[in-house]
Amino acid sequence: MHHSIELIDVHIKLGNLLVLQGVNIEAKPYEFISIVGANGSGKTTLLKVVNGILKPFKGKVLVLGQDLSLCKKLHNLRKEIAVVPQRSNSNRFPIRVEEAVIMGRYGKIGLLRNPDSKDWKKAYEAMEIVGIKEFSKKSVHELSGGEQQKVSLARALVQEPSILLLDEPTTYLDQESALEIMKTIYSIHCEKGFTTILVSHDPYWIEQYSDKIYLLKEGKSNLVRKKE
Amino acid sequence: MNIIQALDFPFFQHALVAIFFASITFPLMGVFIISLNLIPLRFAMMHVALLGGAIGLFLKLDPMILGLTFCAIASMALGPISERMKLGVGTVSGYFMALTLAIAFVLFSKGNIHVIEAFSILWGNILSLSKTDLIIIGVLSLSILGIVLLFFKEIQTMLYDREIAINIGLPEKFLYYLIVFVLGLTIAVSMRVIGALLVDAFVLLPALGASIISKSLRQLFFFSSIFGLVSGLSGLYISFIIDIPTSSAIIIITSLIIGSCTILRRRFI
Numbered sequence: 001m002h003h004s005i006e007l008i009d010v011h012i013k014l015g016n017l018l019v020l021q022g023v024n025i026e027a028k029p030y031e032f033i034s035i036v037g038a039n040g041s042g043k044t045t046l047l048k049v050v051n052g053i054l055k056p057f058k059g060k061v062l063v064l065g066q067d068l069s070l071c072k073k074l075h076n077l078r079k080e081i082a083v084v085p086q087r088s089n090s091n092r093f094p095i096r097v098e099e100a101v102i103m104g105r106y107g108k109i110g111l112l113r114n115p116d117s118k119d120w121k122k123a124y125e126a127m128e129i130v131g132i133k134e135f136s137k138k139s140v141h142e143l144s145g146g147e148q149q150k151v152s153l154a155r156a157l158v159q160e161p162s163i164l165l166l167d168e169p170t171t172y173l174d175q176e177s178a179l180e181i182m183k184t185i186y187s188i189h190c191e192k193g194f195t196t197i198l199v200s201h202d203p204y205w206i207e208q209y210s211d212k213i214y215l216l217k218e219g220k221s222n223l224v225r226k227k228e
Numbered sequence: 229m230n231i232i233q234a235l236d237f238p239f240f241q242h243a244l245v246a247i248f249f250a251s252i253t254f255p256l257m258g259v260f261i262i263s264l265n266l267i268p269l270r271f272a273m274m275h276v277a278l279l280g281g282a283i284g285l286f287l288k289l290d291p292m293i294l295g296l297t298f299c300a301i302a303s304m305a306l307g308p309i310s311e312r313m314k315l316g317v318g319t320v321s322g323y324f325m326a327l328t329l330a331i332a333f334v335l336f337s338k339g340n341i342h343v344i345e346a347f348s349i350l351w352g353n354i355l356s357l358s359k360t361d362l363i364i365i366g367v368l369s370l371s372i373l374g375i376v377l378l379f380f381k382e383i384q385t386m387l388y389d390r391e392i393a394i395n396i397g398l399p400e401k402f403l404y405y406l407i408v409f410v411l412g413l414t415i416a417v418s419m420r421v422i423g424a425l426l427v428d429a430f431v432l433l434p435a436l437g438a439s440i441i442s443k444s445l446r447q448l449f450f451f452s453s454i455f456g457l458v459s460g461l462s463g464l465y466i467s468f469i470i471d472i473p474t475s476s477a478i479i480i481i482t483s484l485i486i487g488s489c490t491i492l493r494r495r496f497i
Contacts, residue, residue, distance in 0.1 A: 079397035094442050094444050095445065096444060111379070111382065112378055
């Protein structure tokens, strides 16, 4: 079986700044991987590399067995990768929670087709799992930060991905909401069998859930712990 | 002459048809201007049209046709250029604006072009539209409507958050370039219909009013069209009855609608 994600000697430059200089990471199917590192160590950059948004000038990125540098239809591969961003959307664009959640299906539905009853059913199931079903008709910008983060999580869930990328999903949450979100994430990970990559500052979550922990320092990665 | 008698005249029929189509569909593009922060694009298109007009006069060709052609080329190029330069379309529009104006002034100076004649490309007149103008407006209106209806869910995702659109595997770049291109054309055609300085009346203001009261993108598109249609038709009617410029009448009515929306939101929403 191939790895879900394999980064081999990845080097990334942003402008003139060498952000990643020789990163090696392996994630097998169903593994929960955590990436830790100081601010500016390149954790978010690394997630963008996995998602194909940033291309390395040196090294190789394999996602679900495909070499991203040779992948002609990157947007098709992205349908298998769900991202929960660090920030919640702060604009006041008028959109209801259910609409923001079902967006996760749009990539798989394809152009010129509308979501059908099965897609809506999945969206409502996802909202139920993360506990925002009661807000489904509310505007997203009326929700709190934690609730908006759950909208992102439900959207990722409804995408039915093979890989889940979590970019510091608890940064702006209070301790209680953070605990709730992380419990939800981990139970979804176990139940759905994603390969999950979590970028986080908080050692509590990392220790508790991770199969492997990588430390990013000075642009290089080190495997610091592996669960036996 | 009353308005019933005026309907017998082709110039008035053309104005009515143009207002009907343009006021329903052009405000849909206003939604993109607001949501994607593309306001500088309007100024860039004005200056690009001016350069096209100057080149037309210099080469003794139709300045209007060249103005529109230049706008089409510029709006097609803006998306990819901004991507290459890693700058927003708004910023690159500023660059286009300055560059095209500079070149236009070189042509005015070296080509002995009458400046007022070149600037006339920026003054639209809804009562002087030809059948060709109507065909252009009709085709553009149908294109706008087609894009909004066919790509509604992709547009909704992109306007909400472009990063989400990329992450879930939508062809976000293609859609963004398409929107910038059609928006450039809409602004160029609006200049012909209503004049460059009053493009906002047709494109932006109805969407601005709609954004105040809308709770979903569907409502935003719907109210933009309704406000555009109401202000367009009533503006034409009032301008005819009390003999004032049509563009001014449309803008005053749209402004009243925006004011009403603000009051409505404070009281009821």
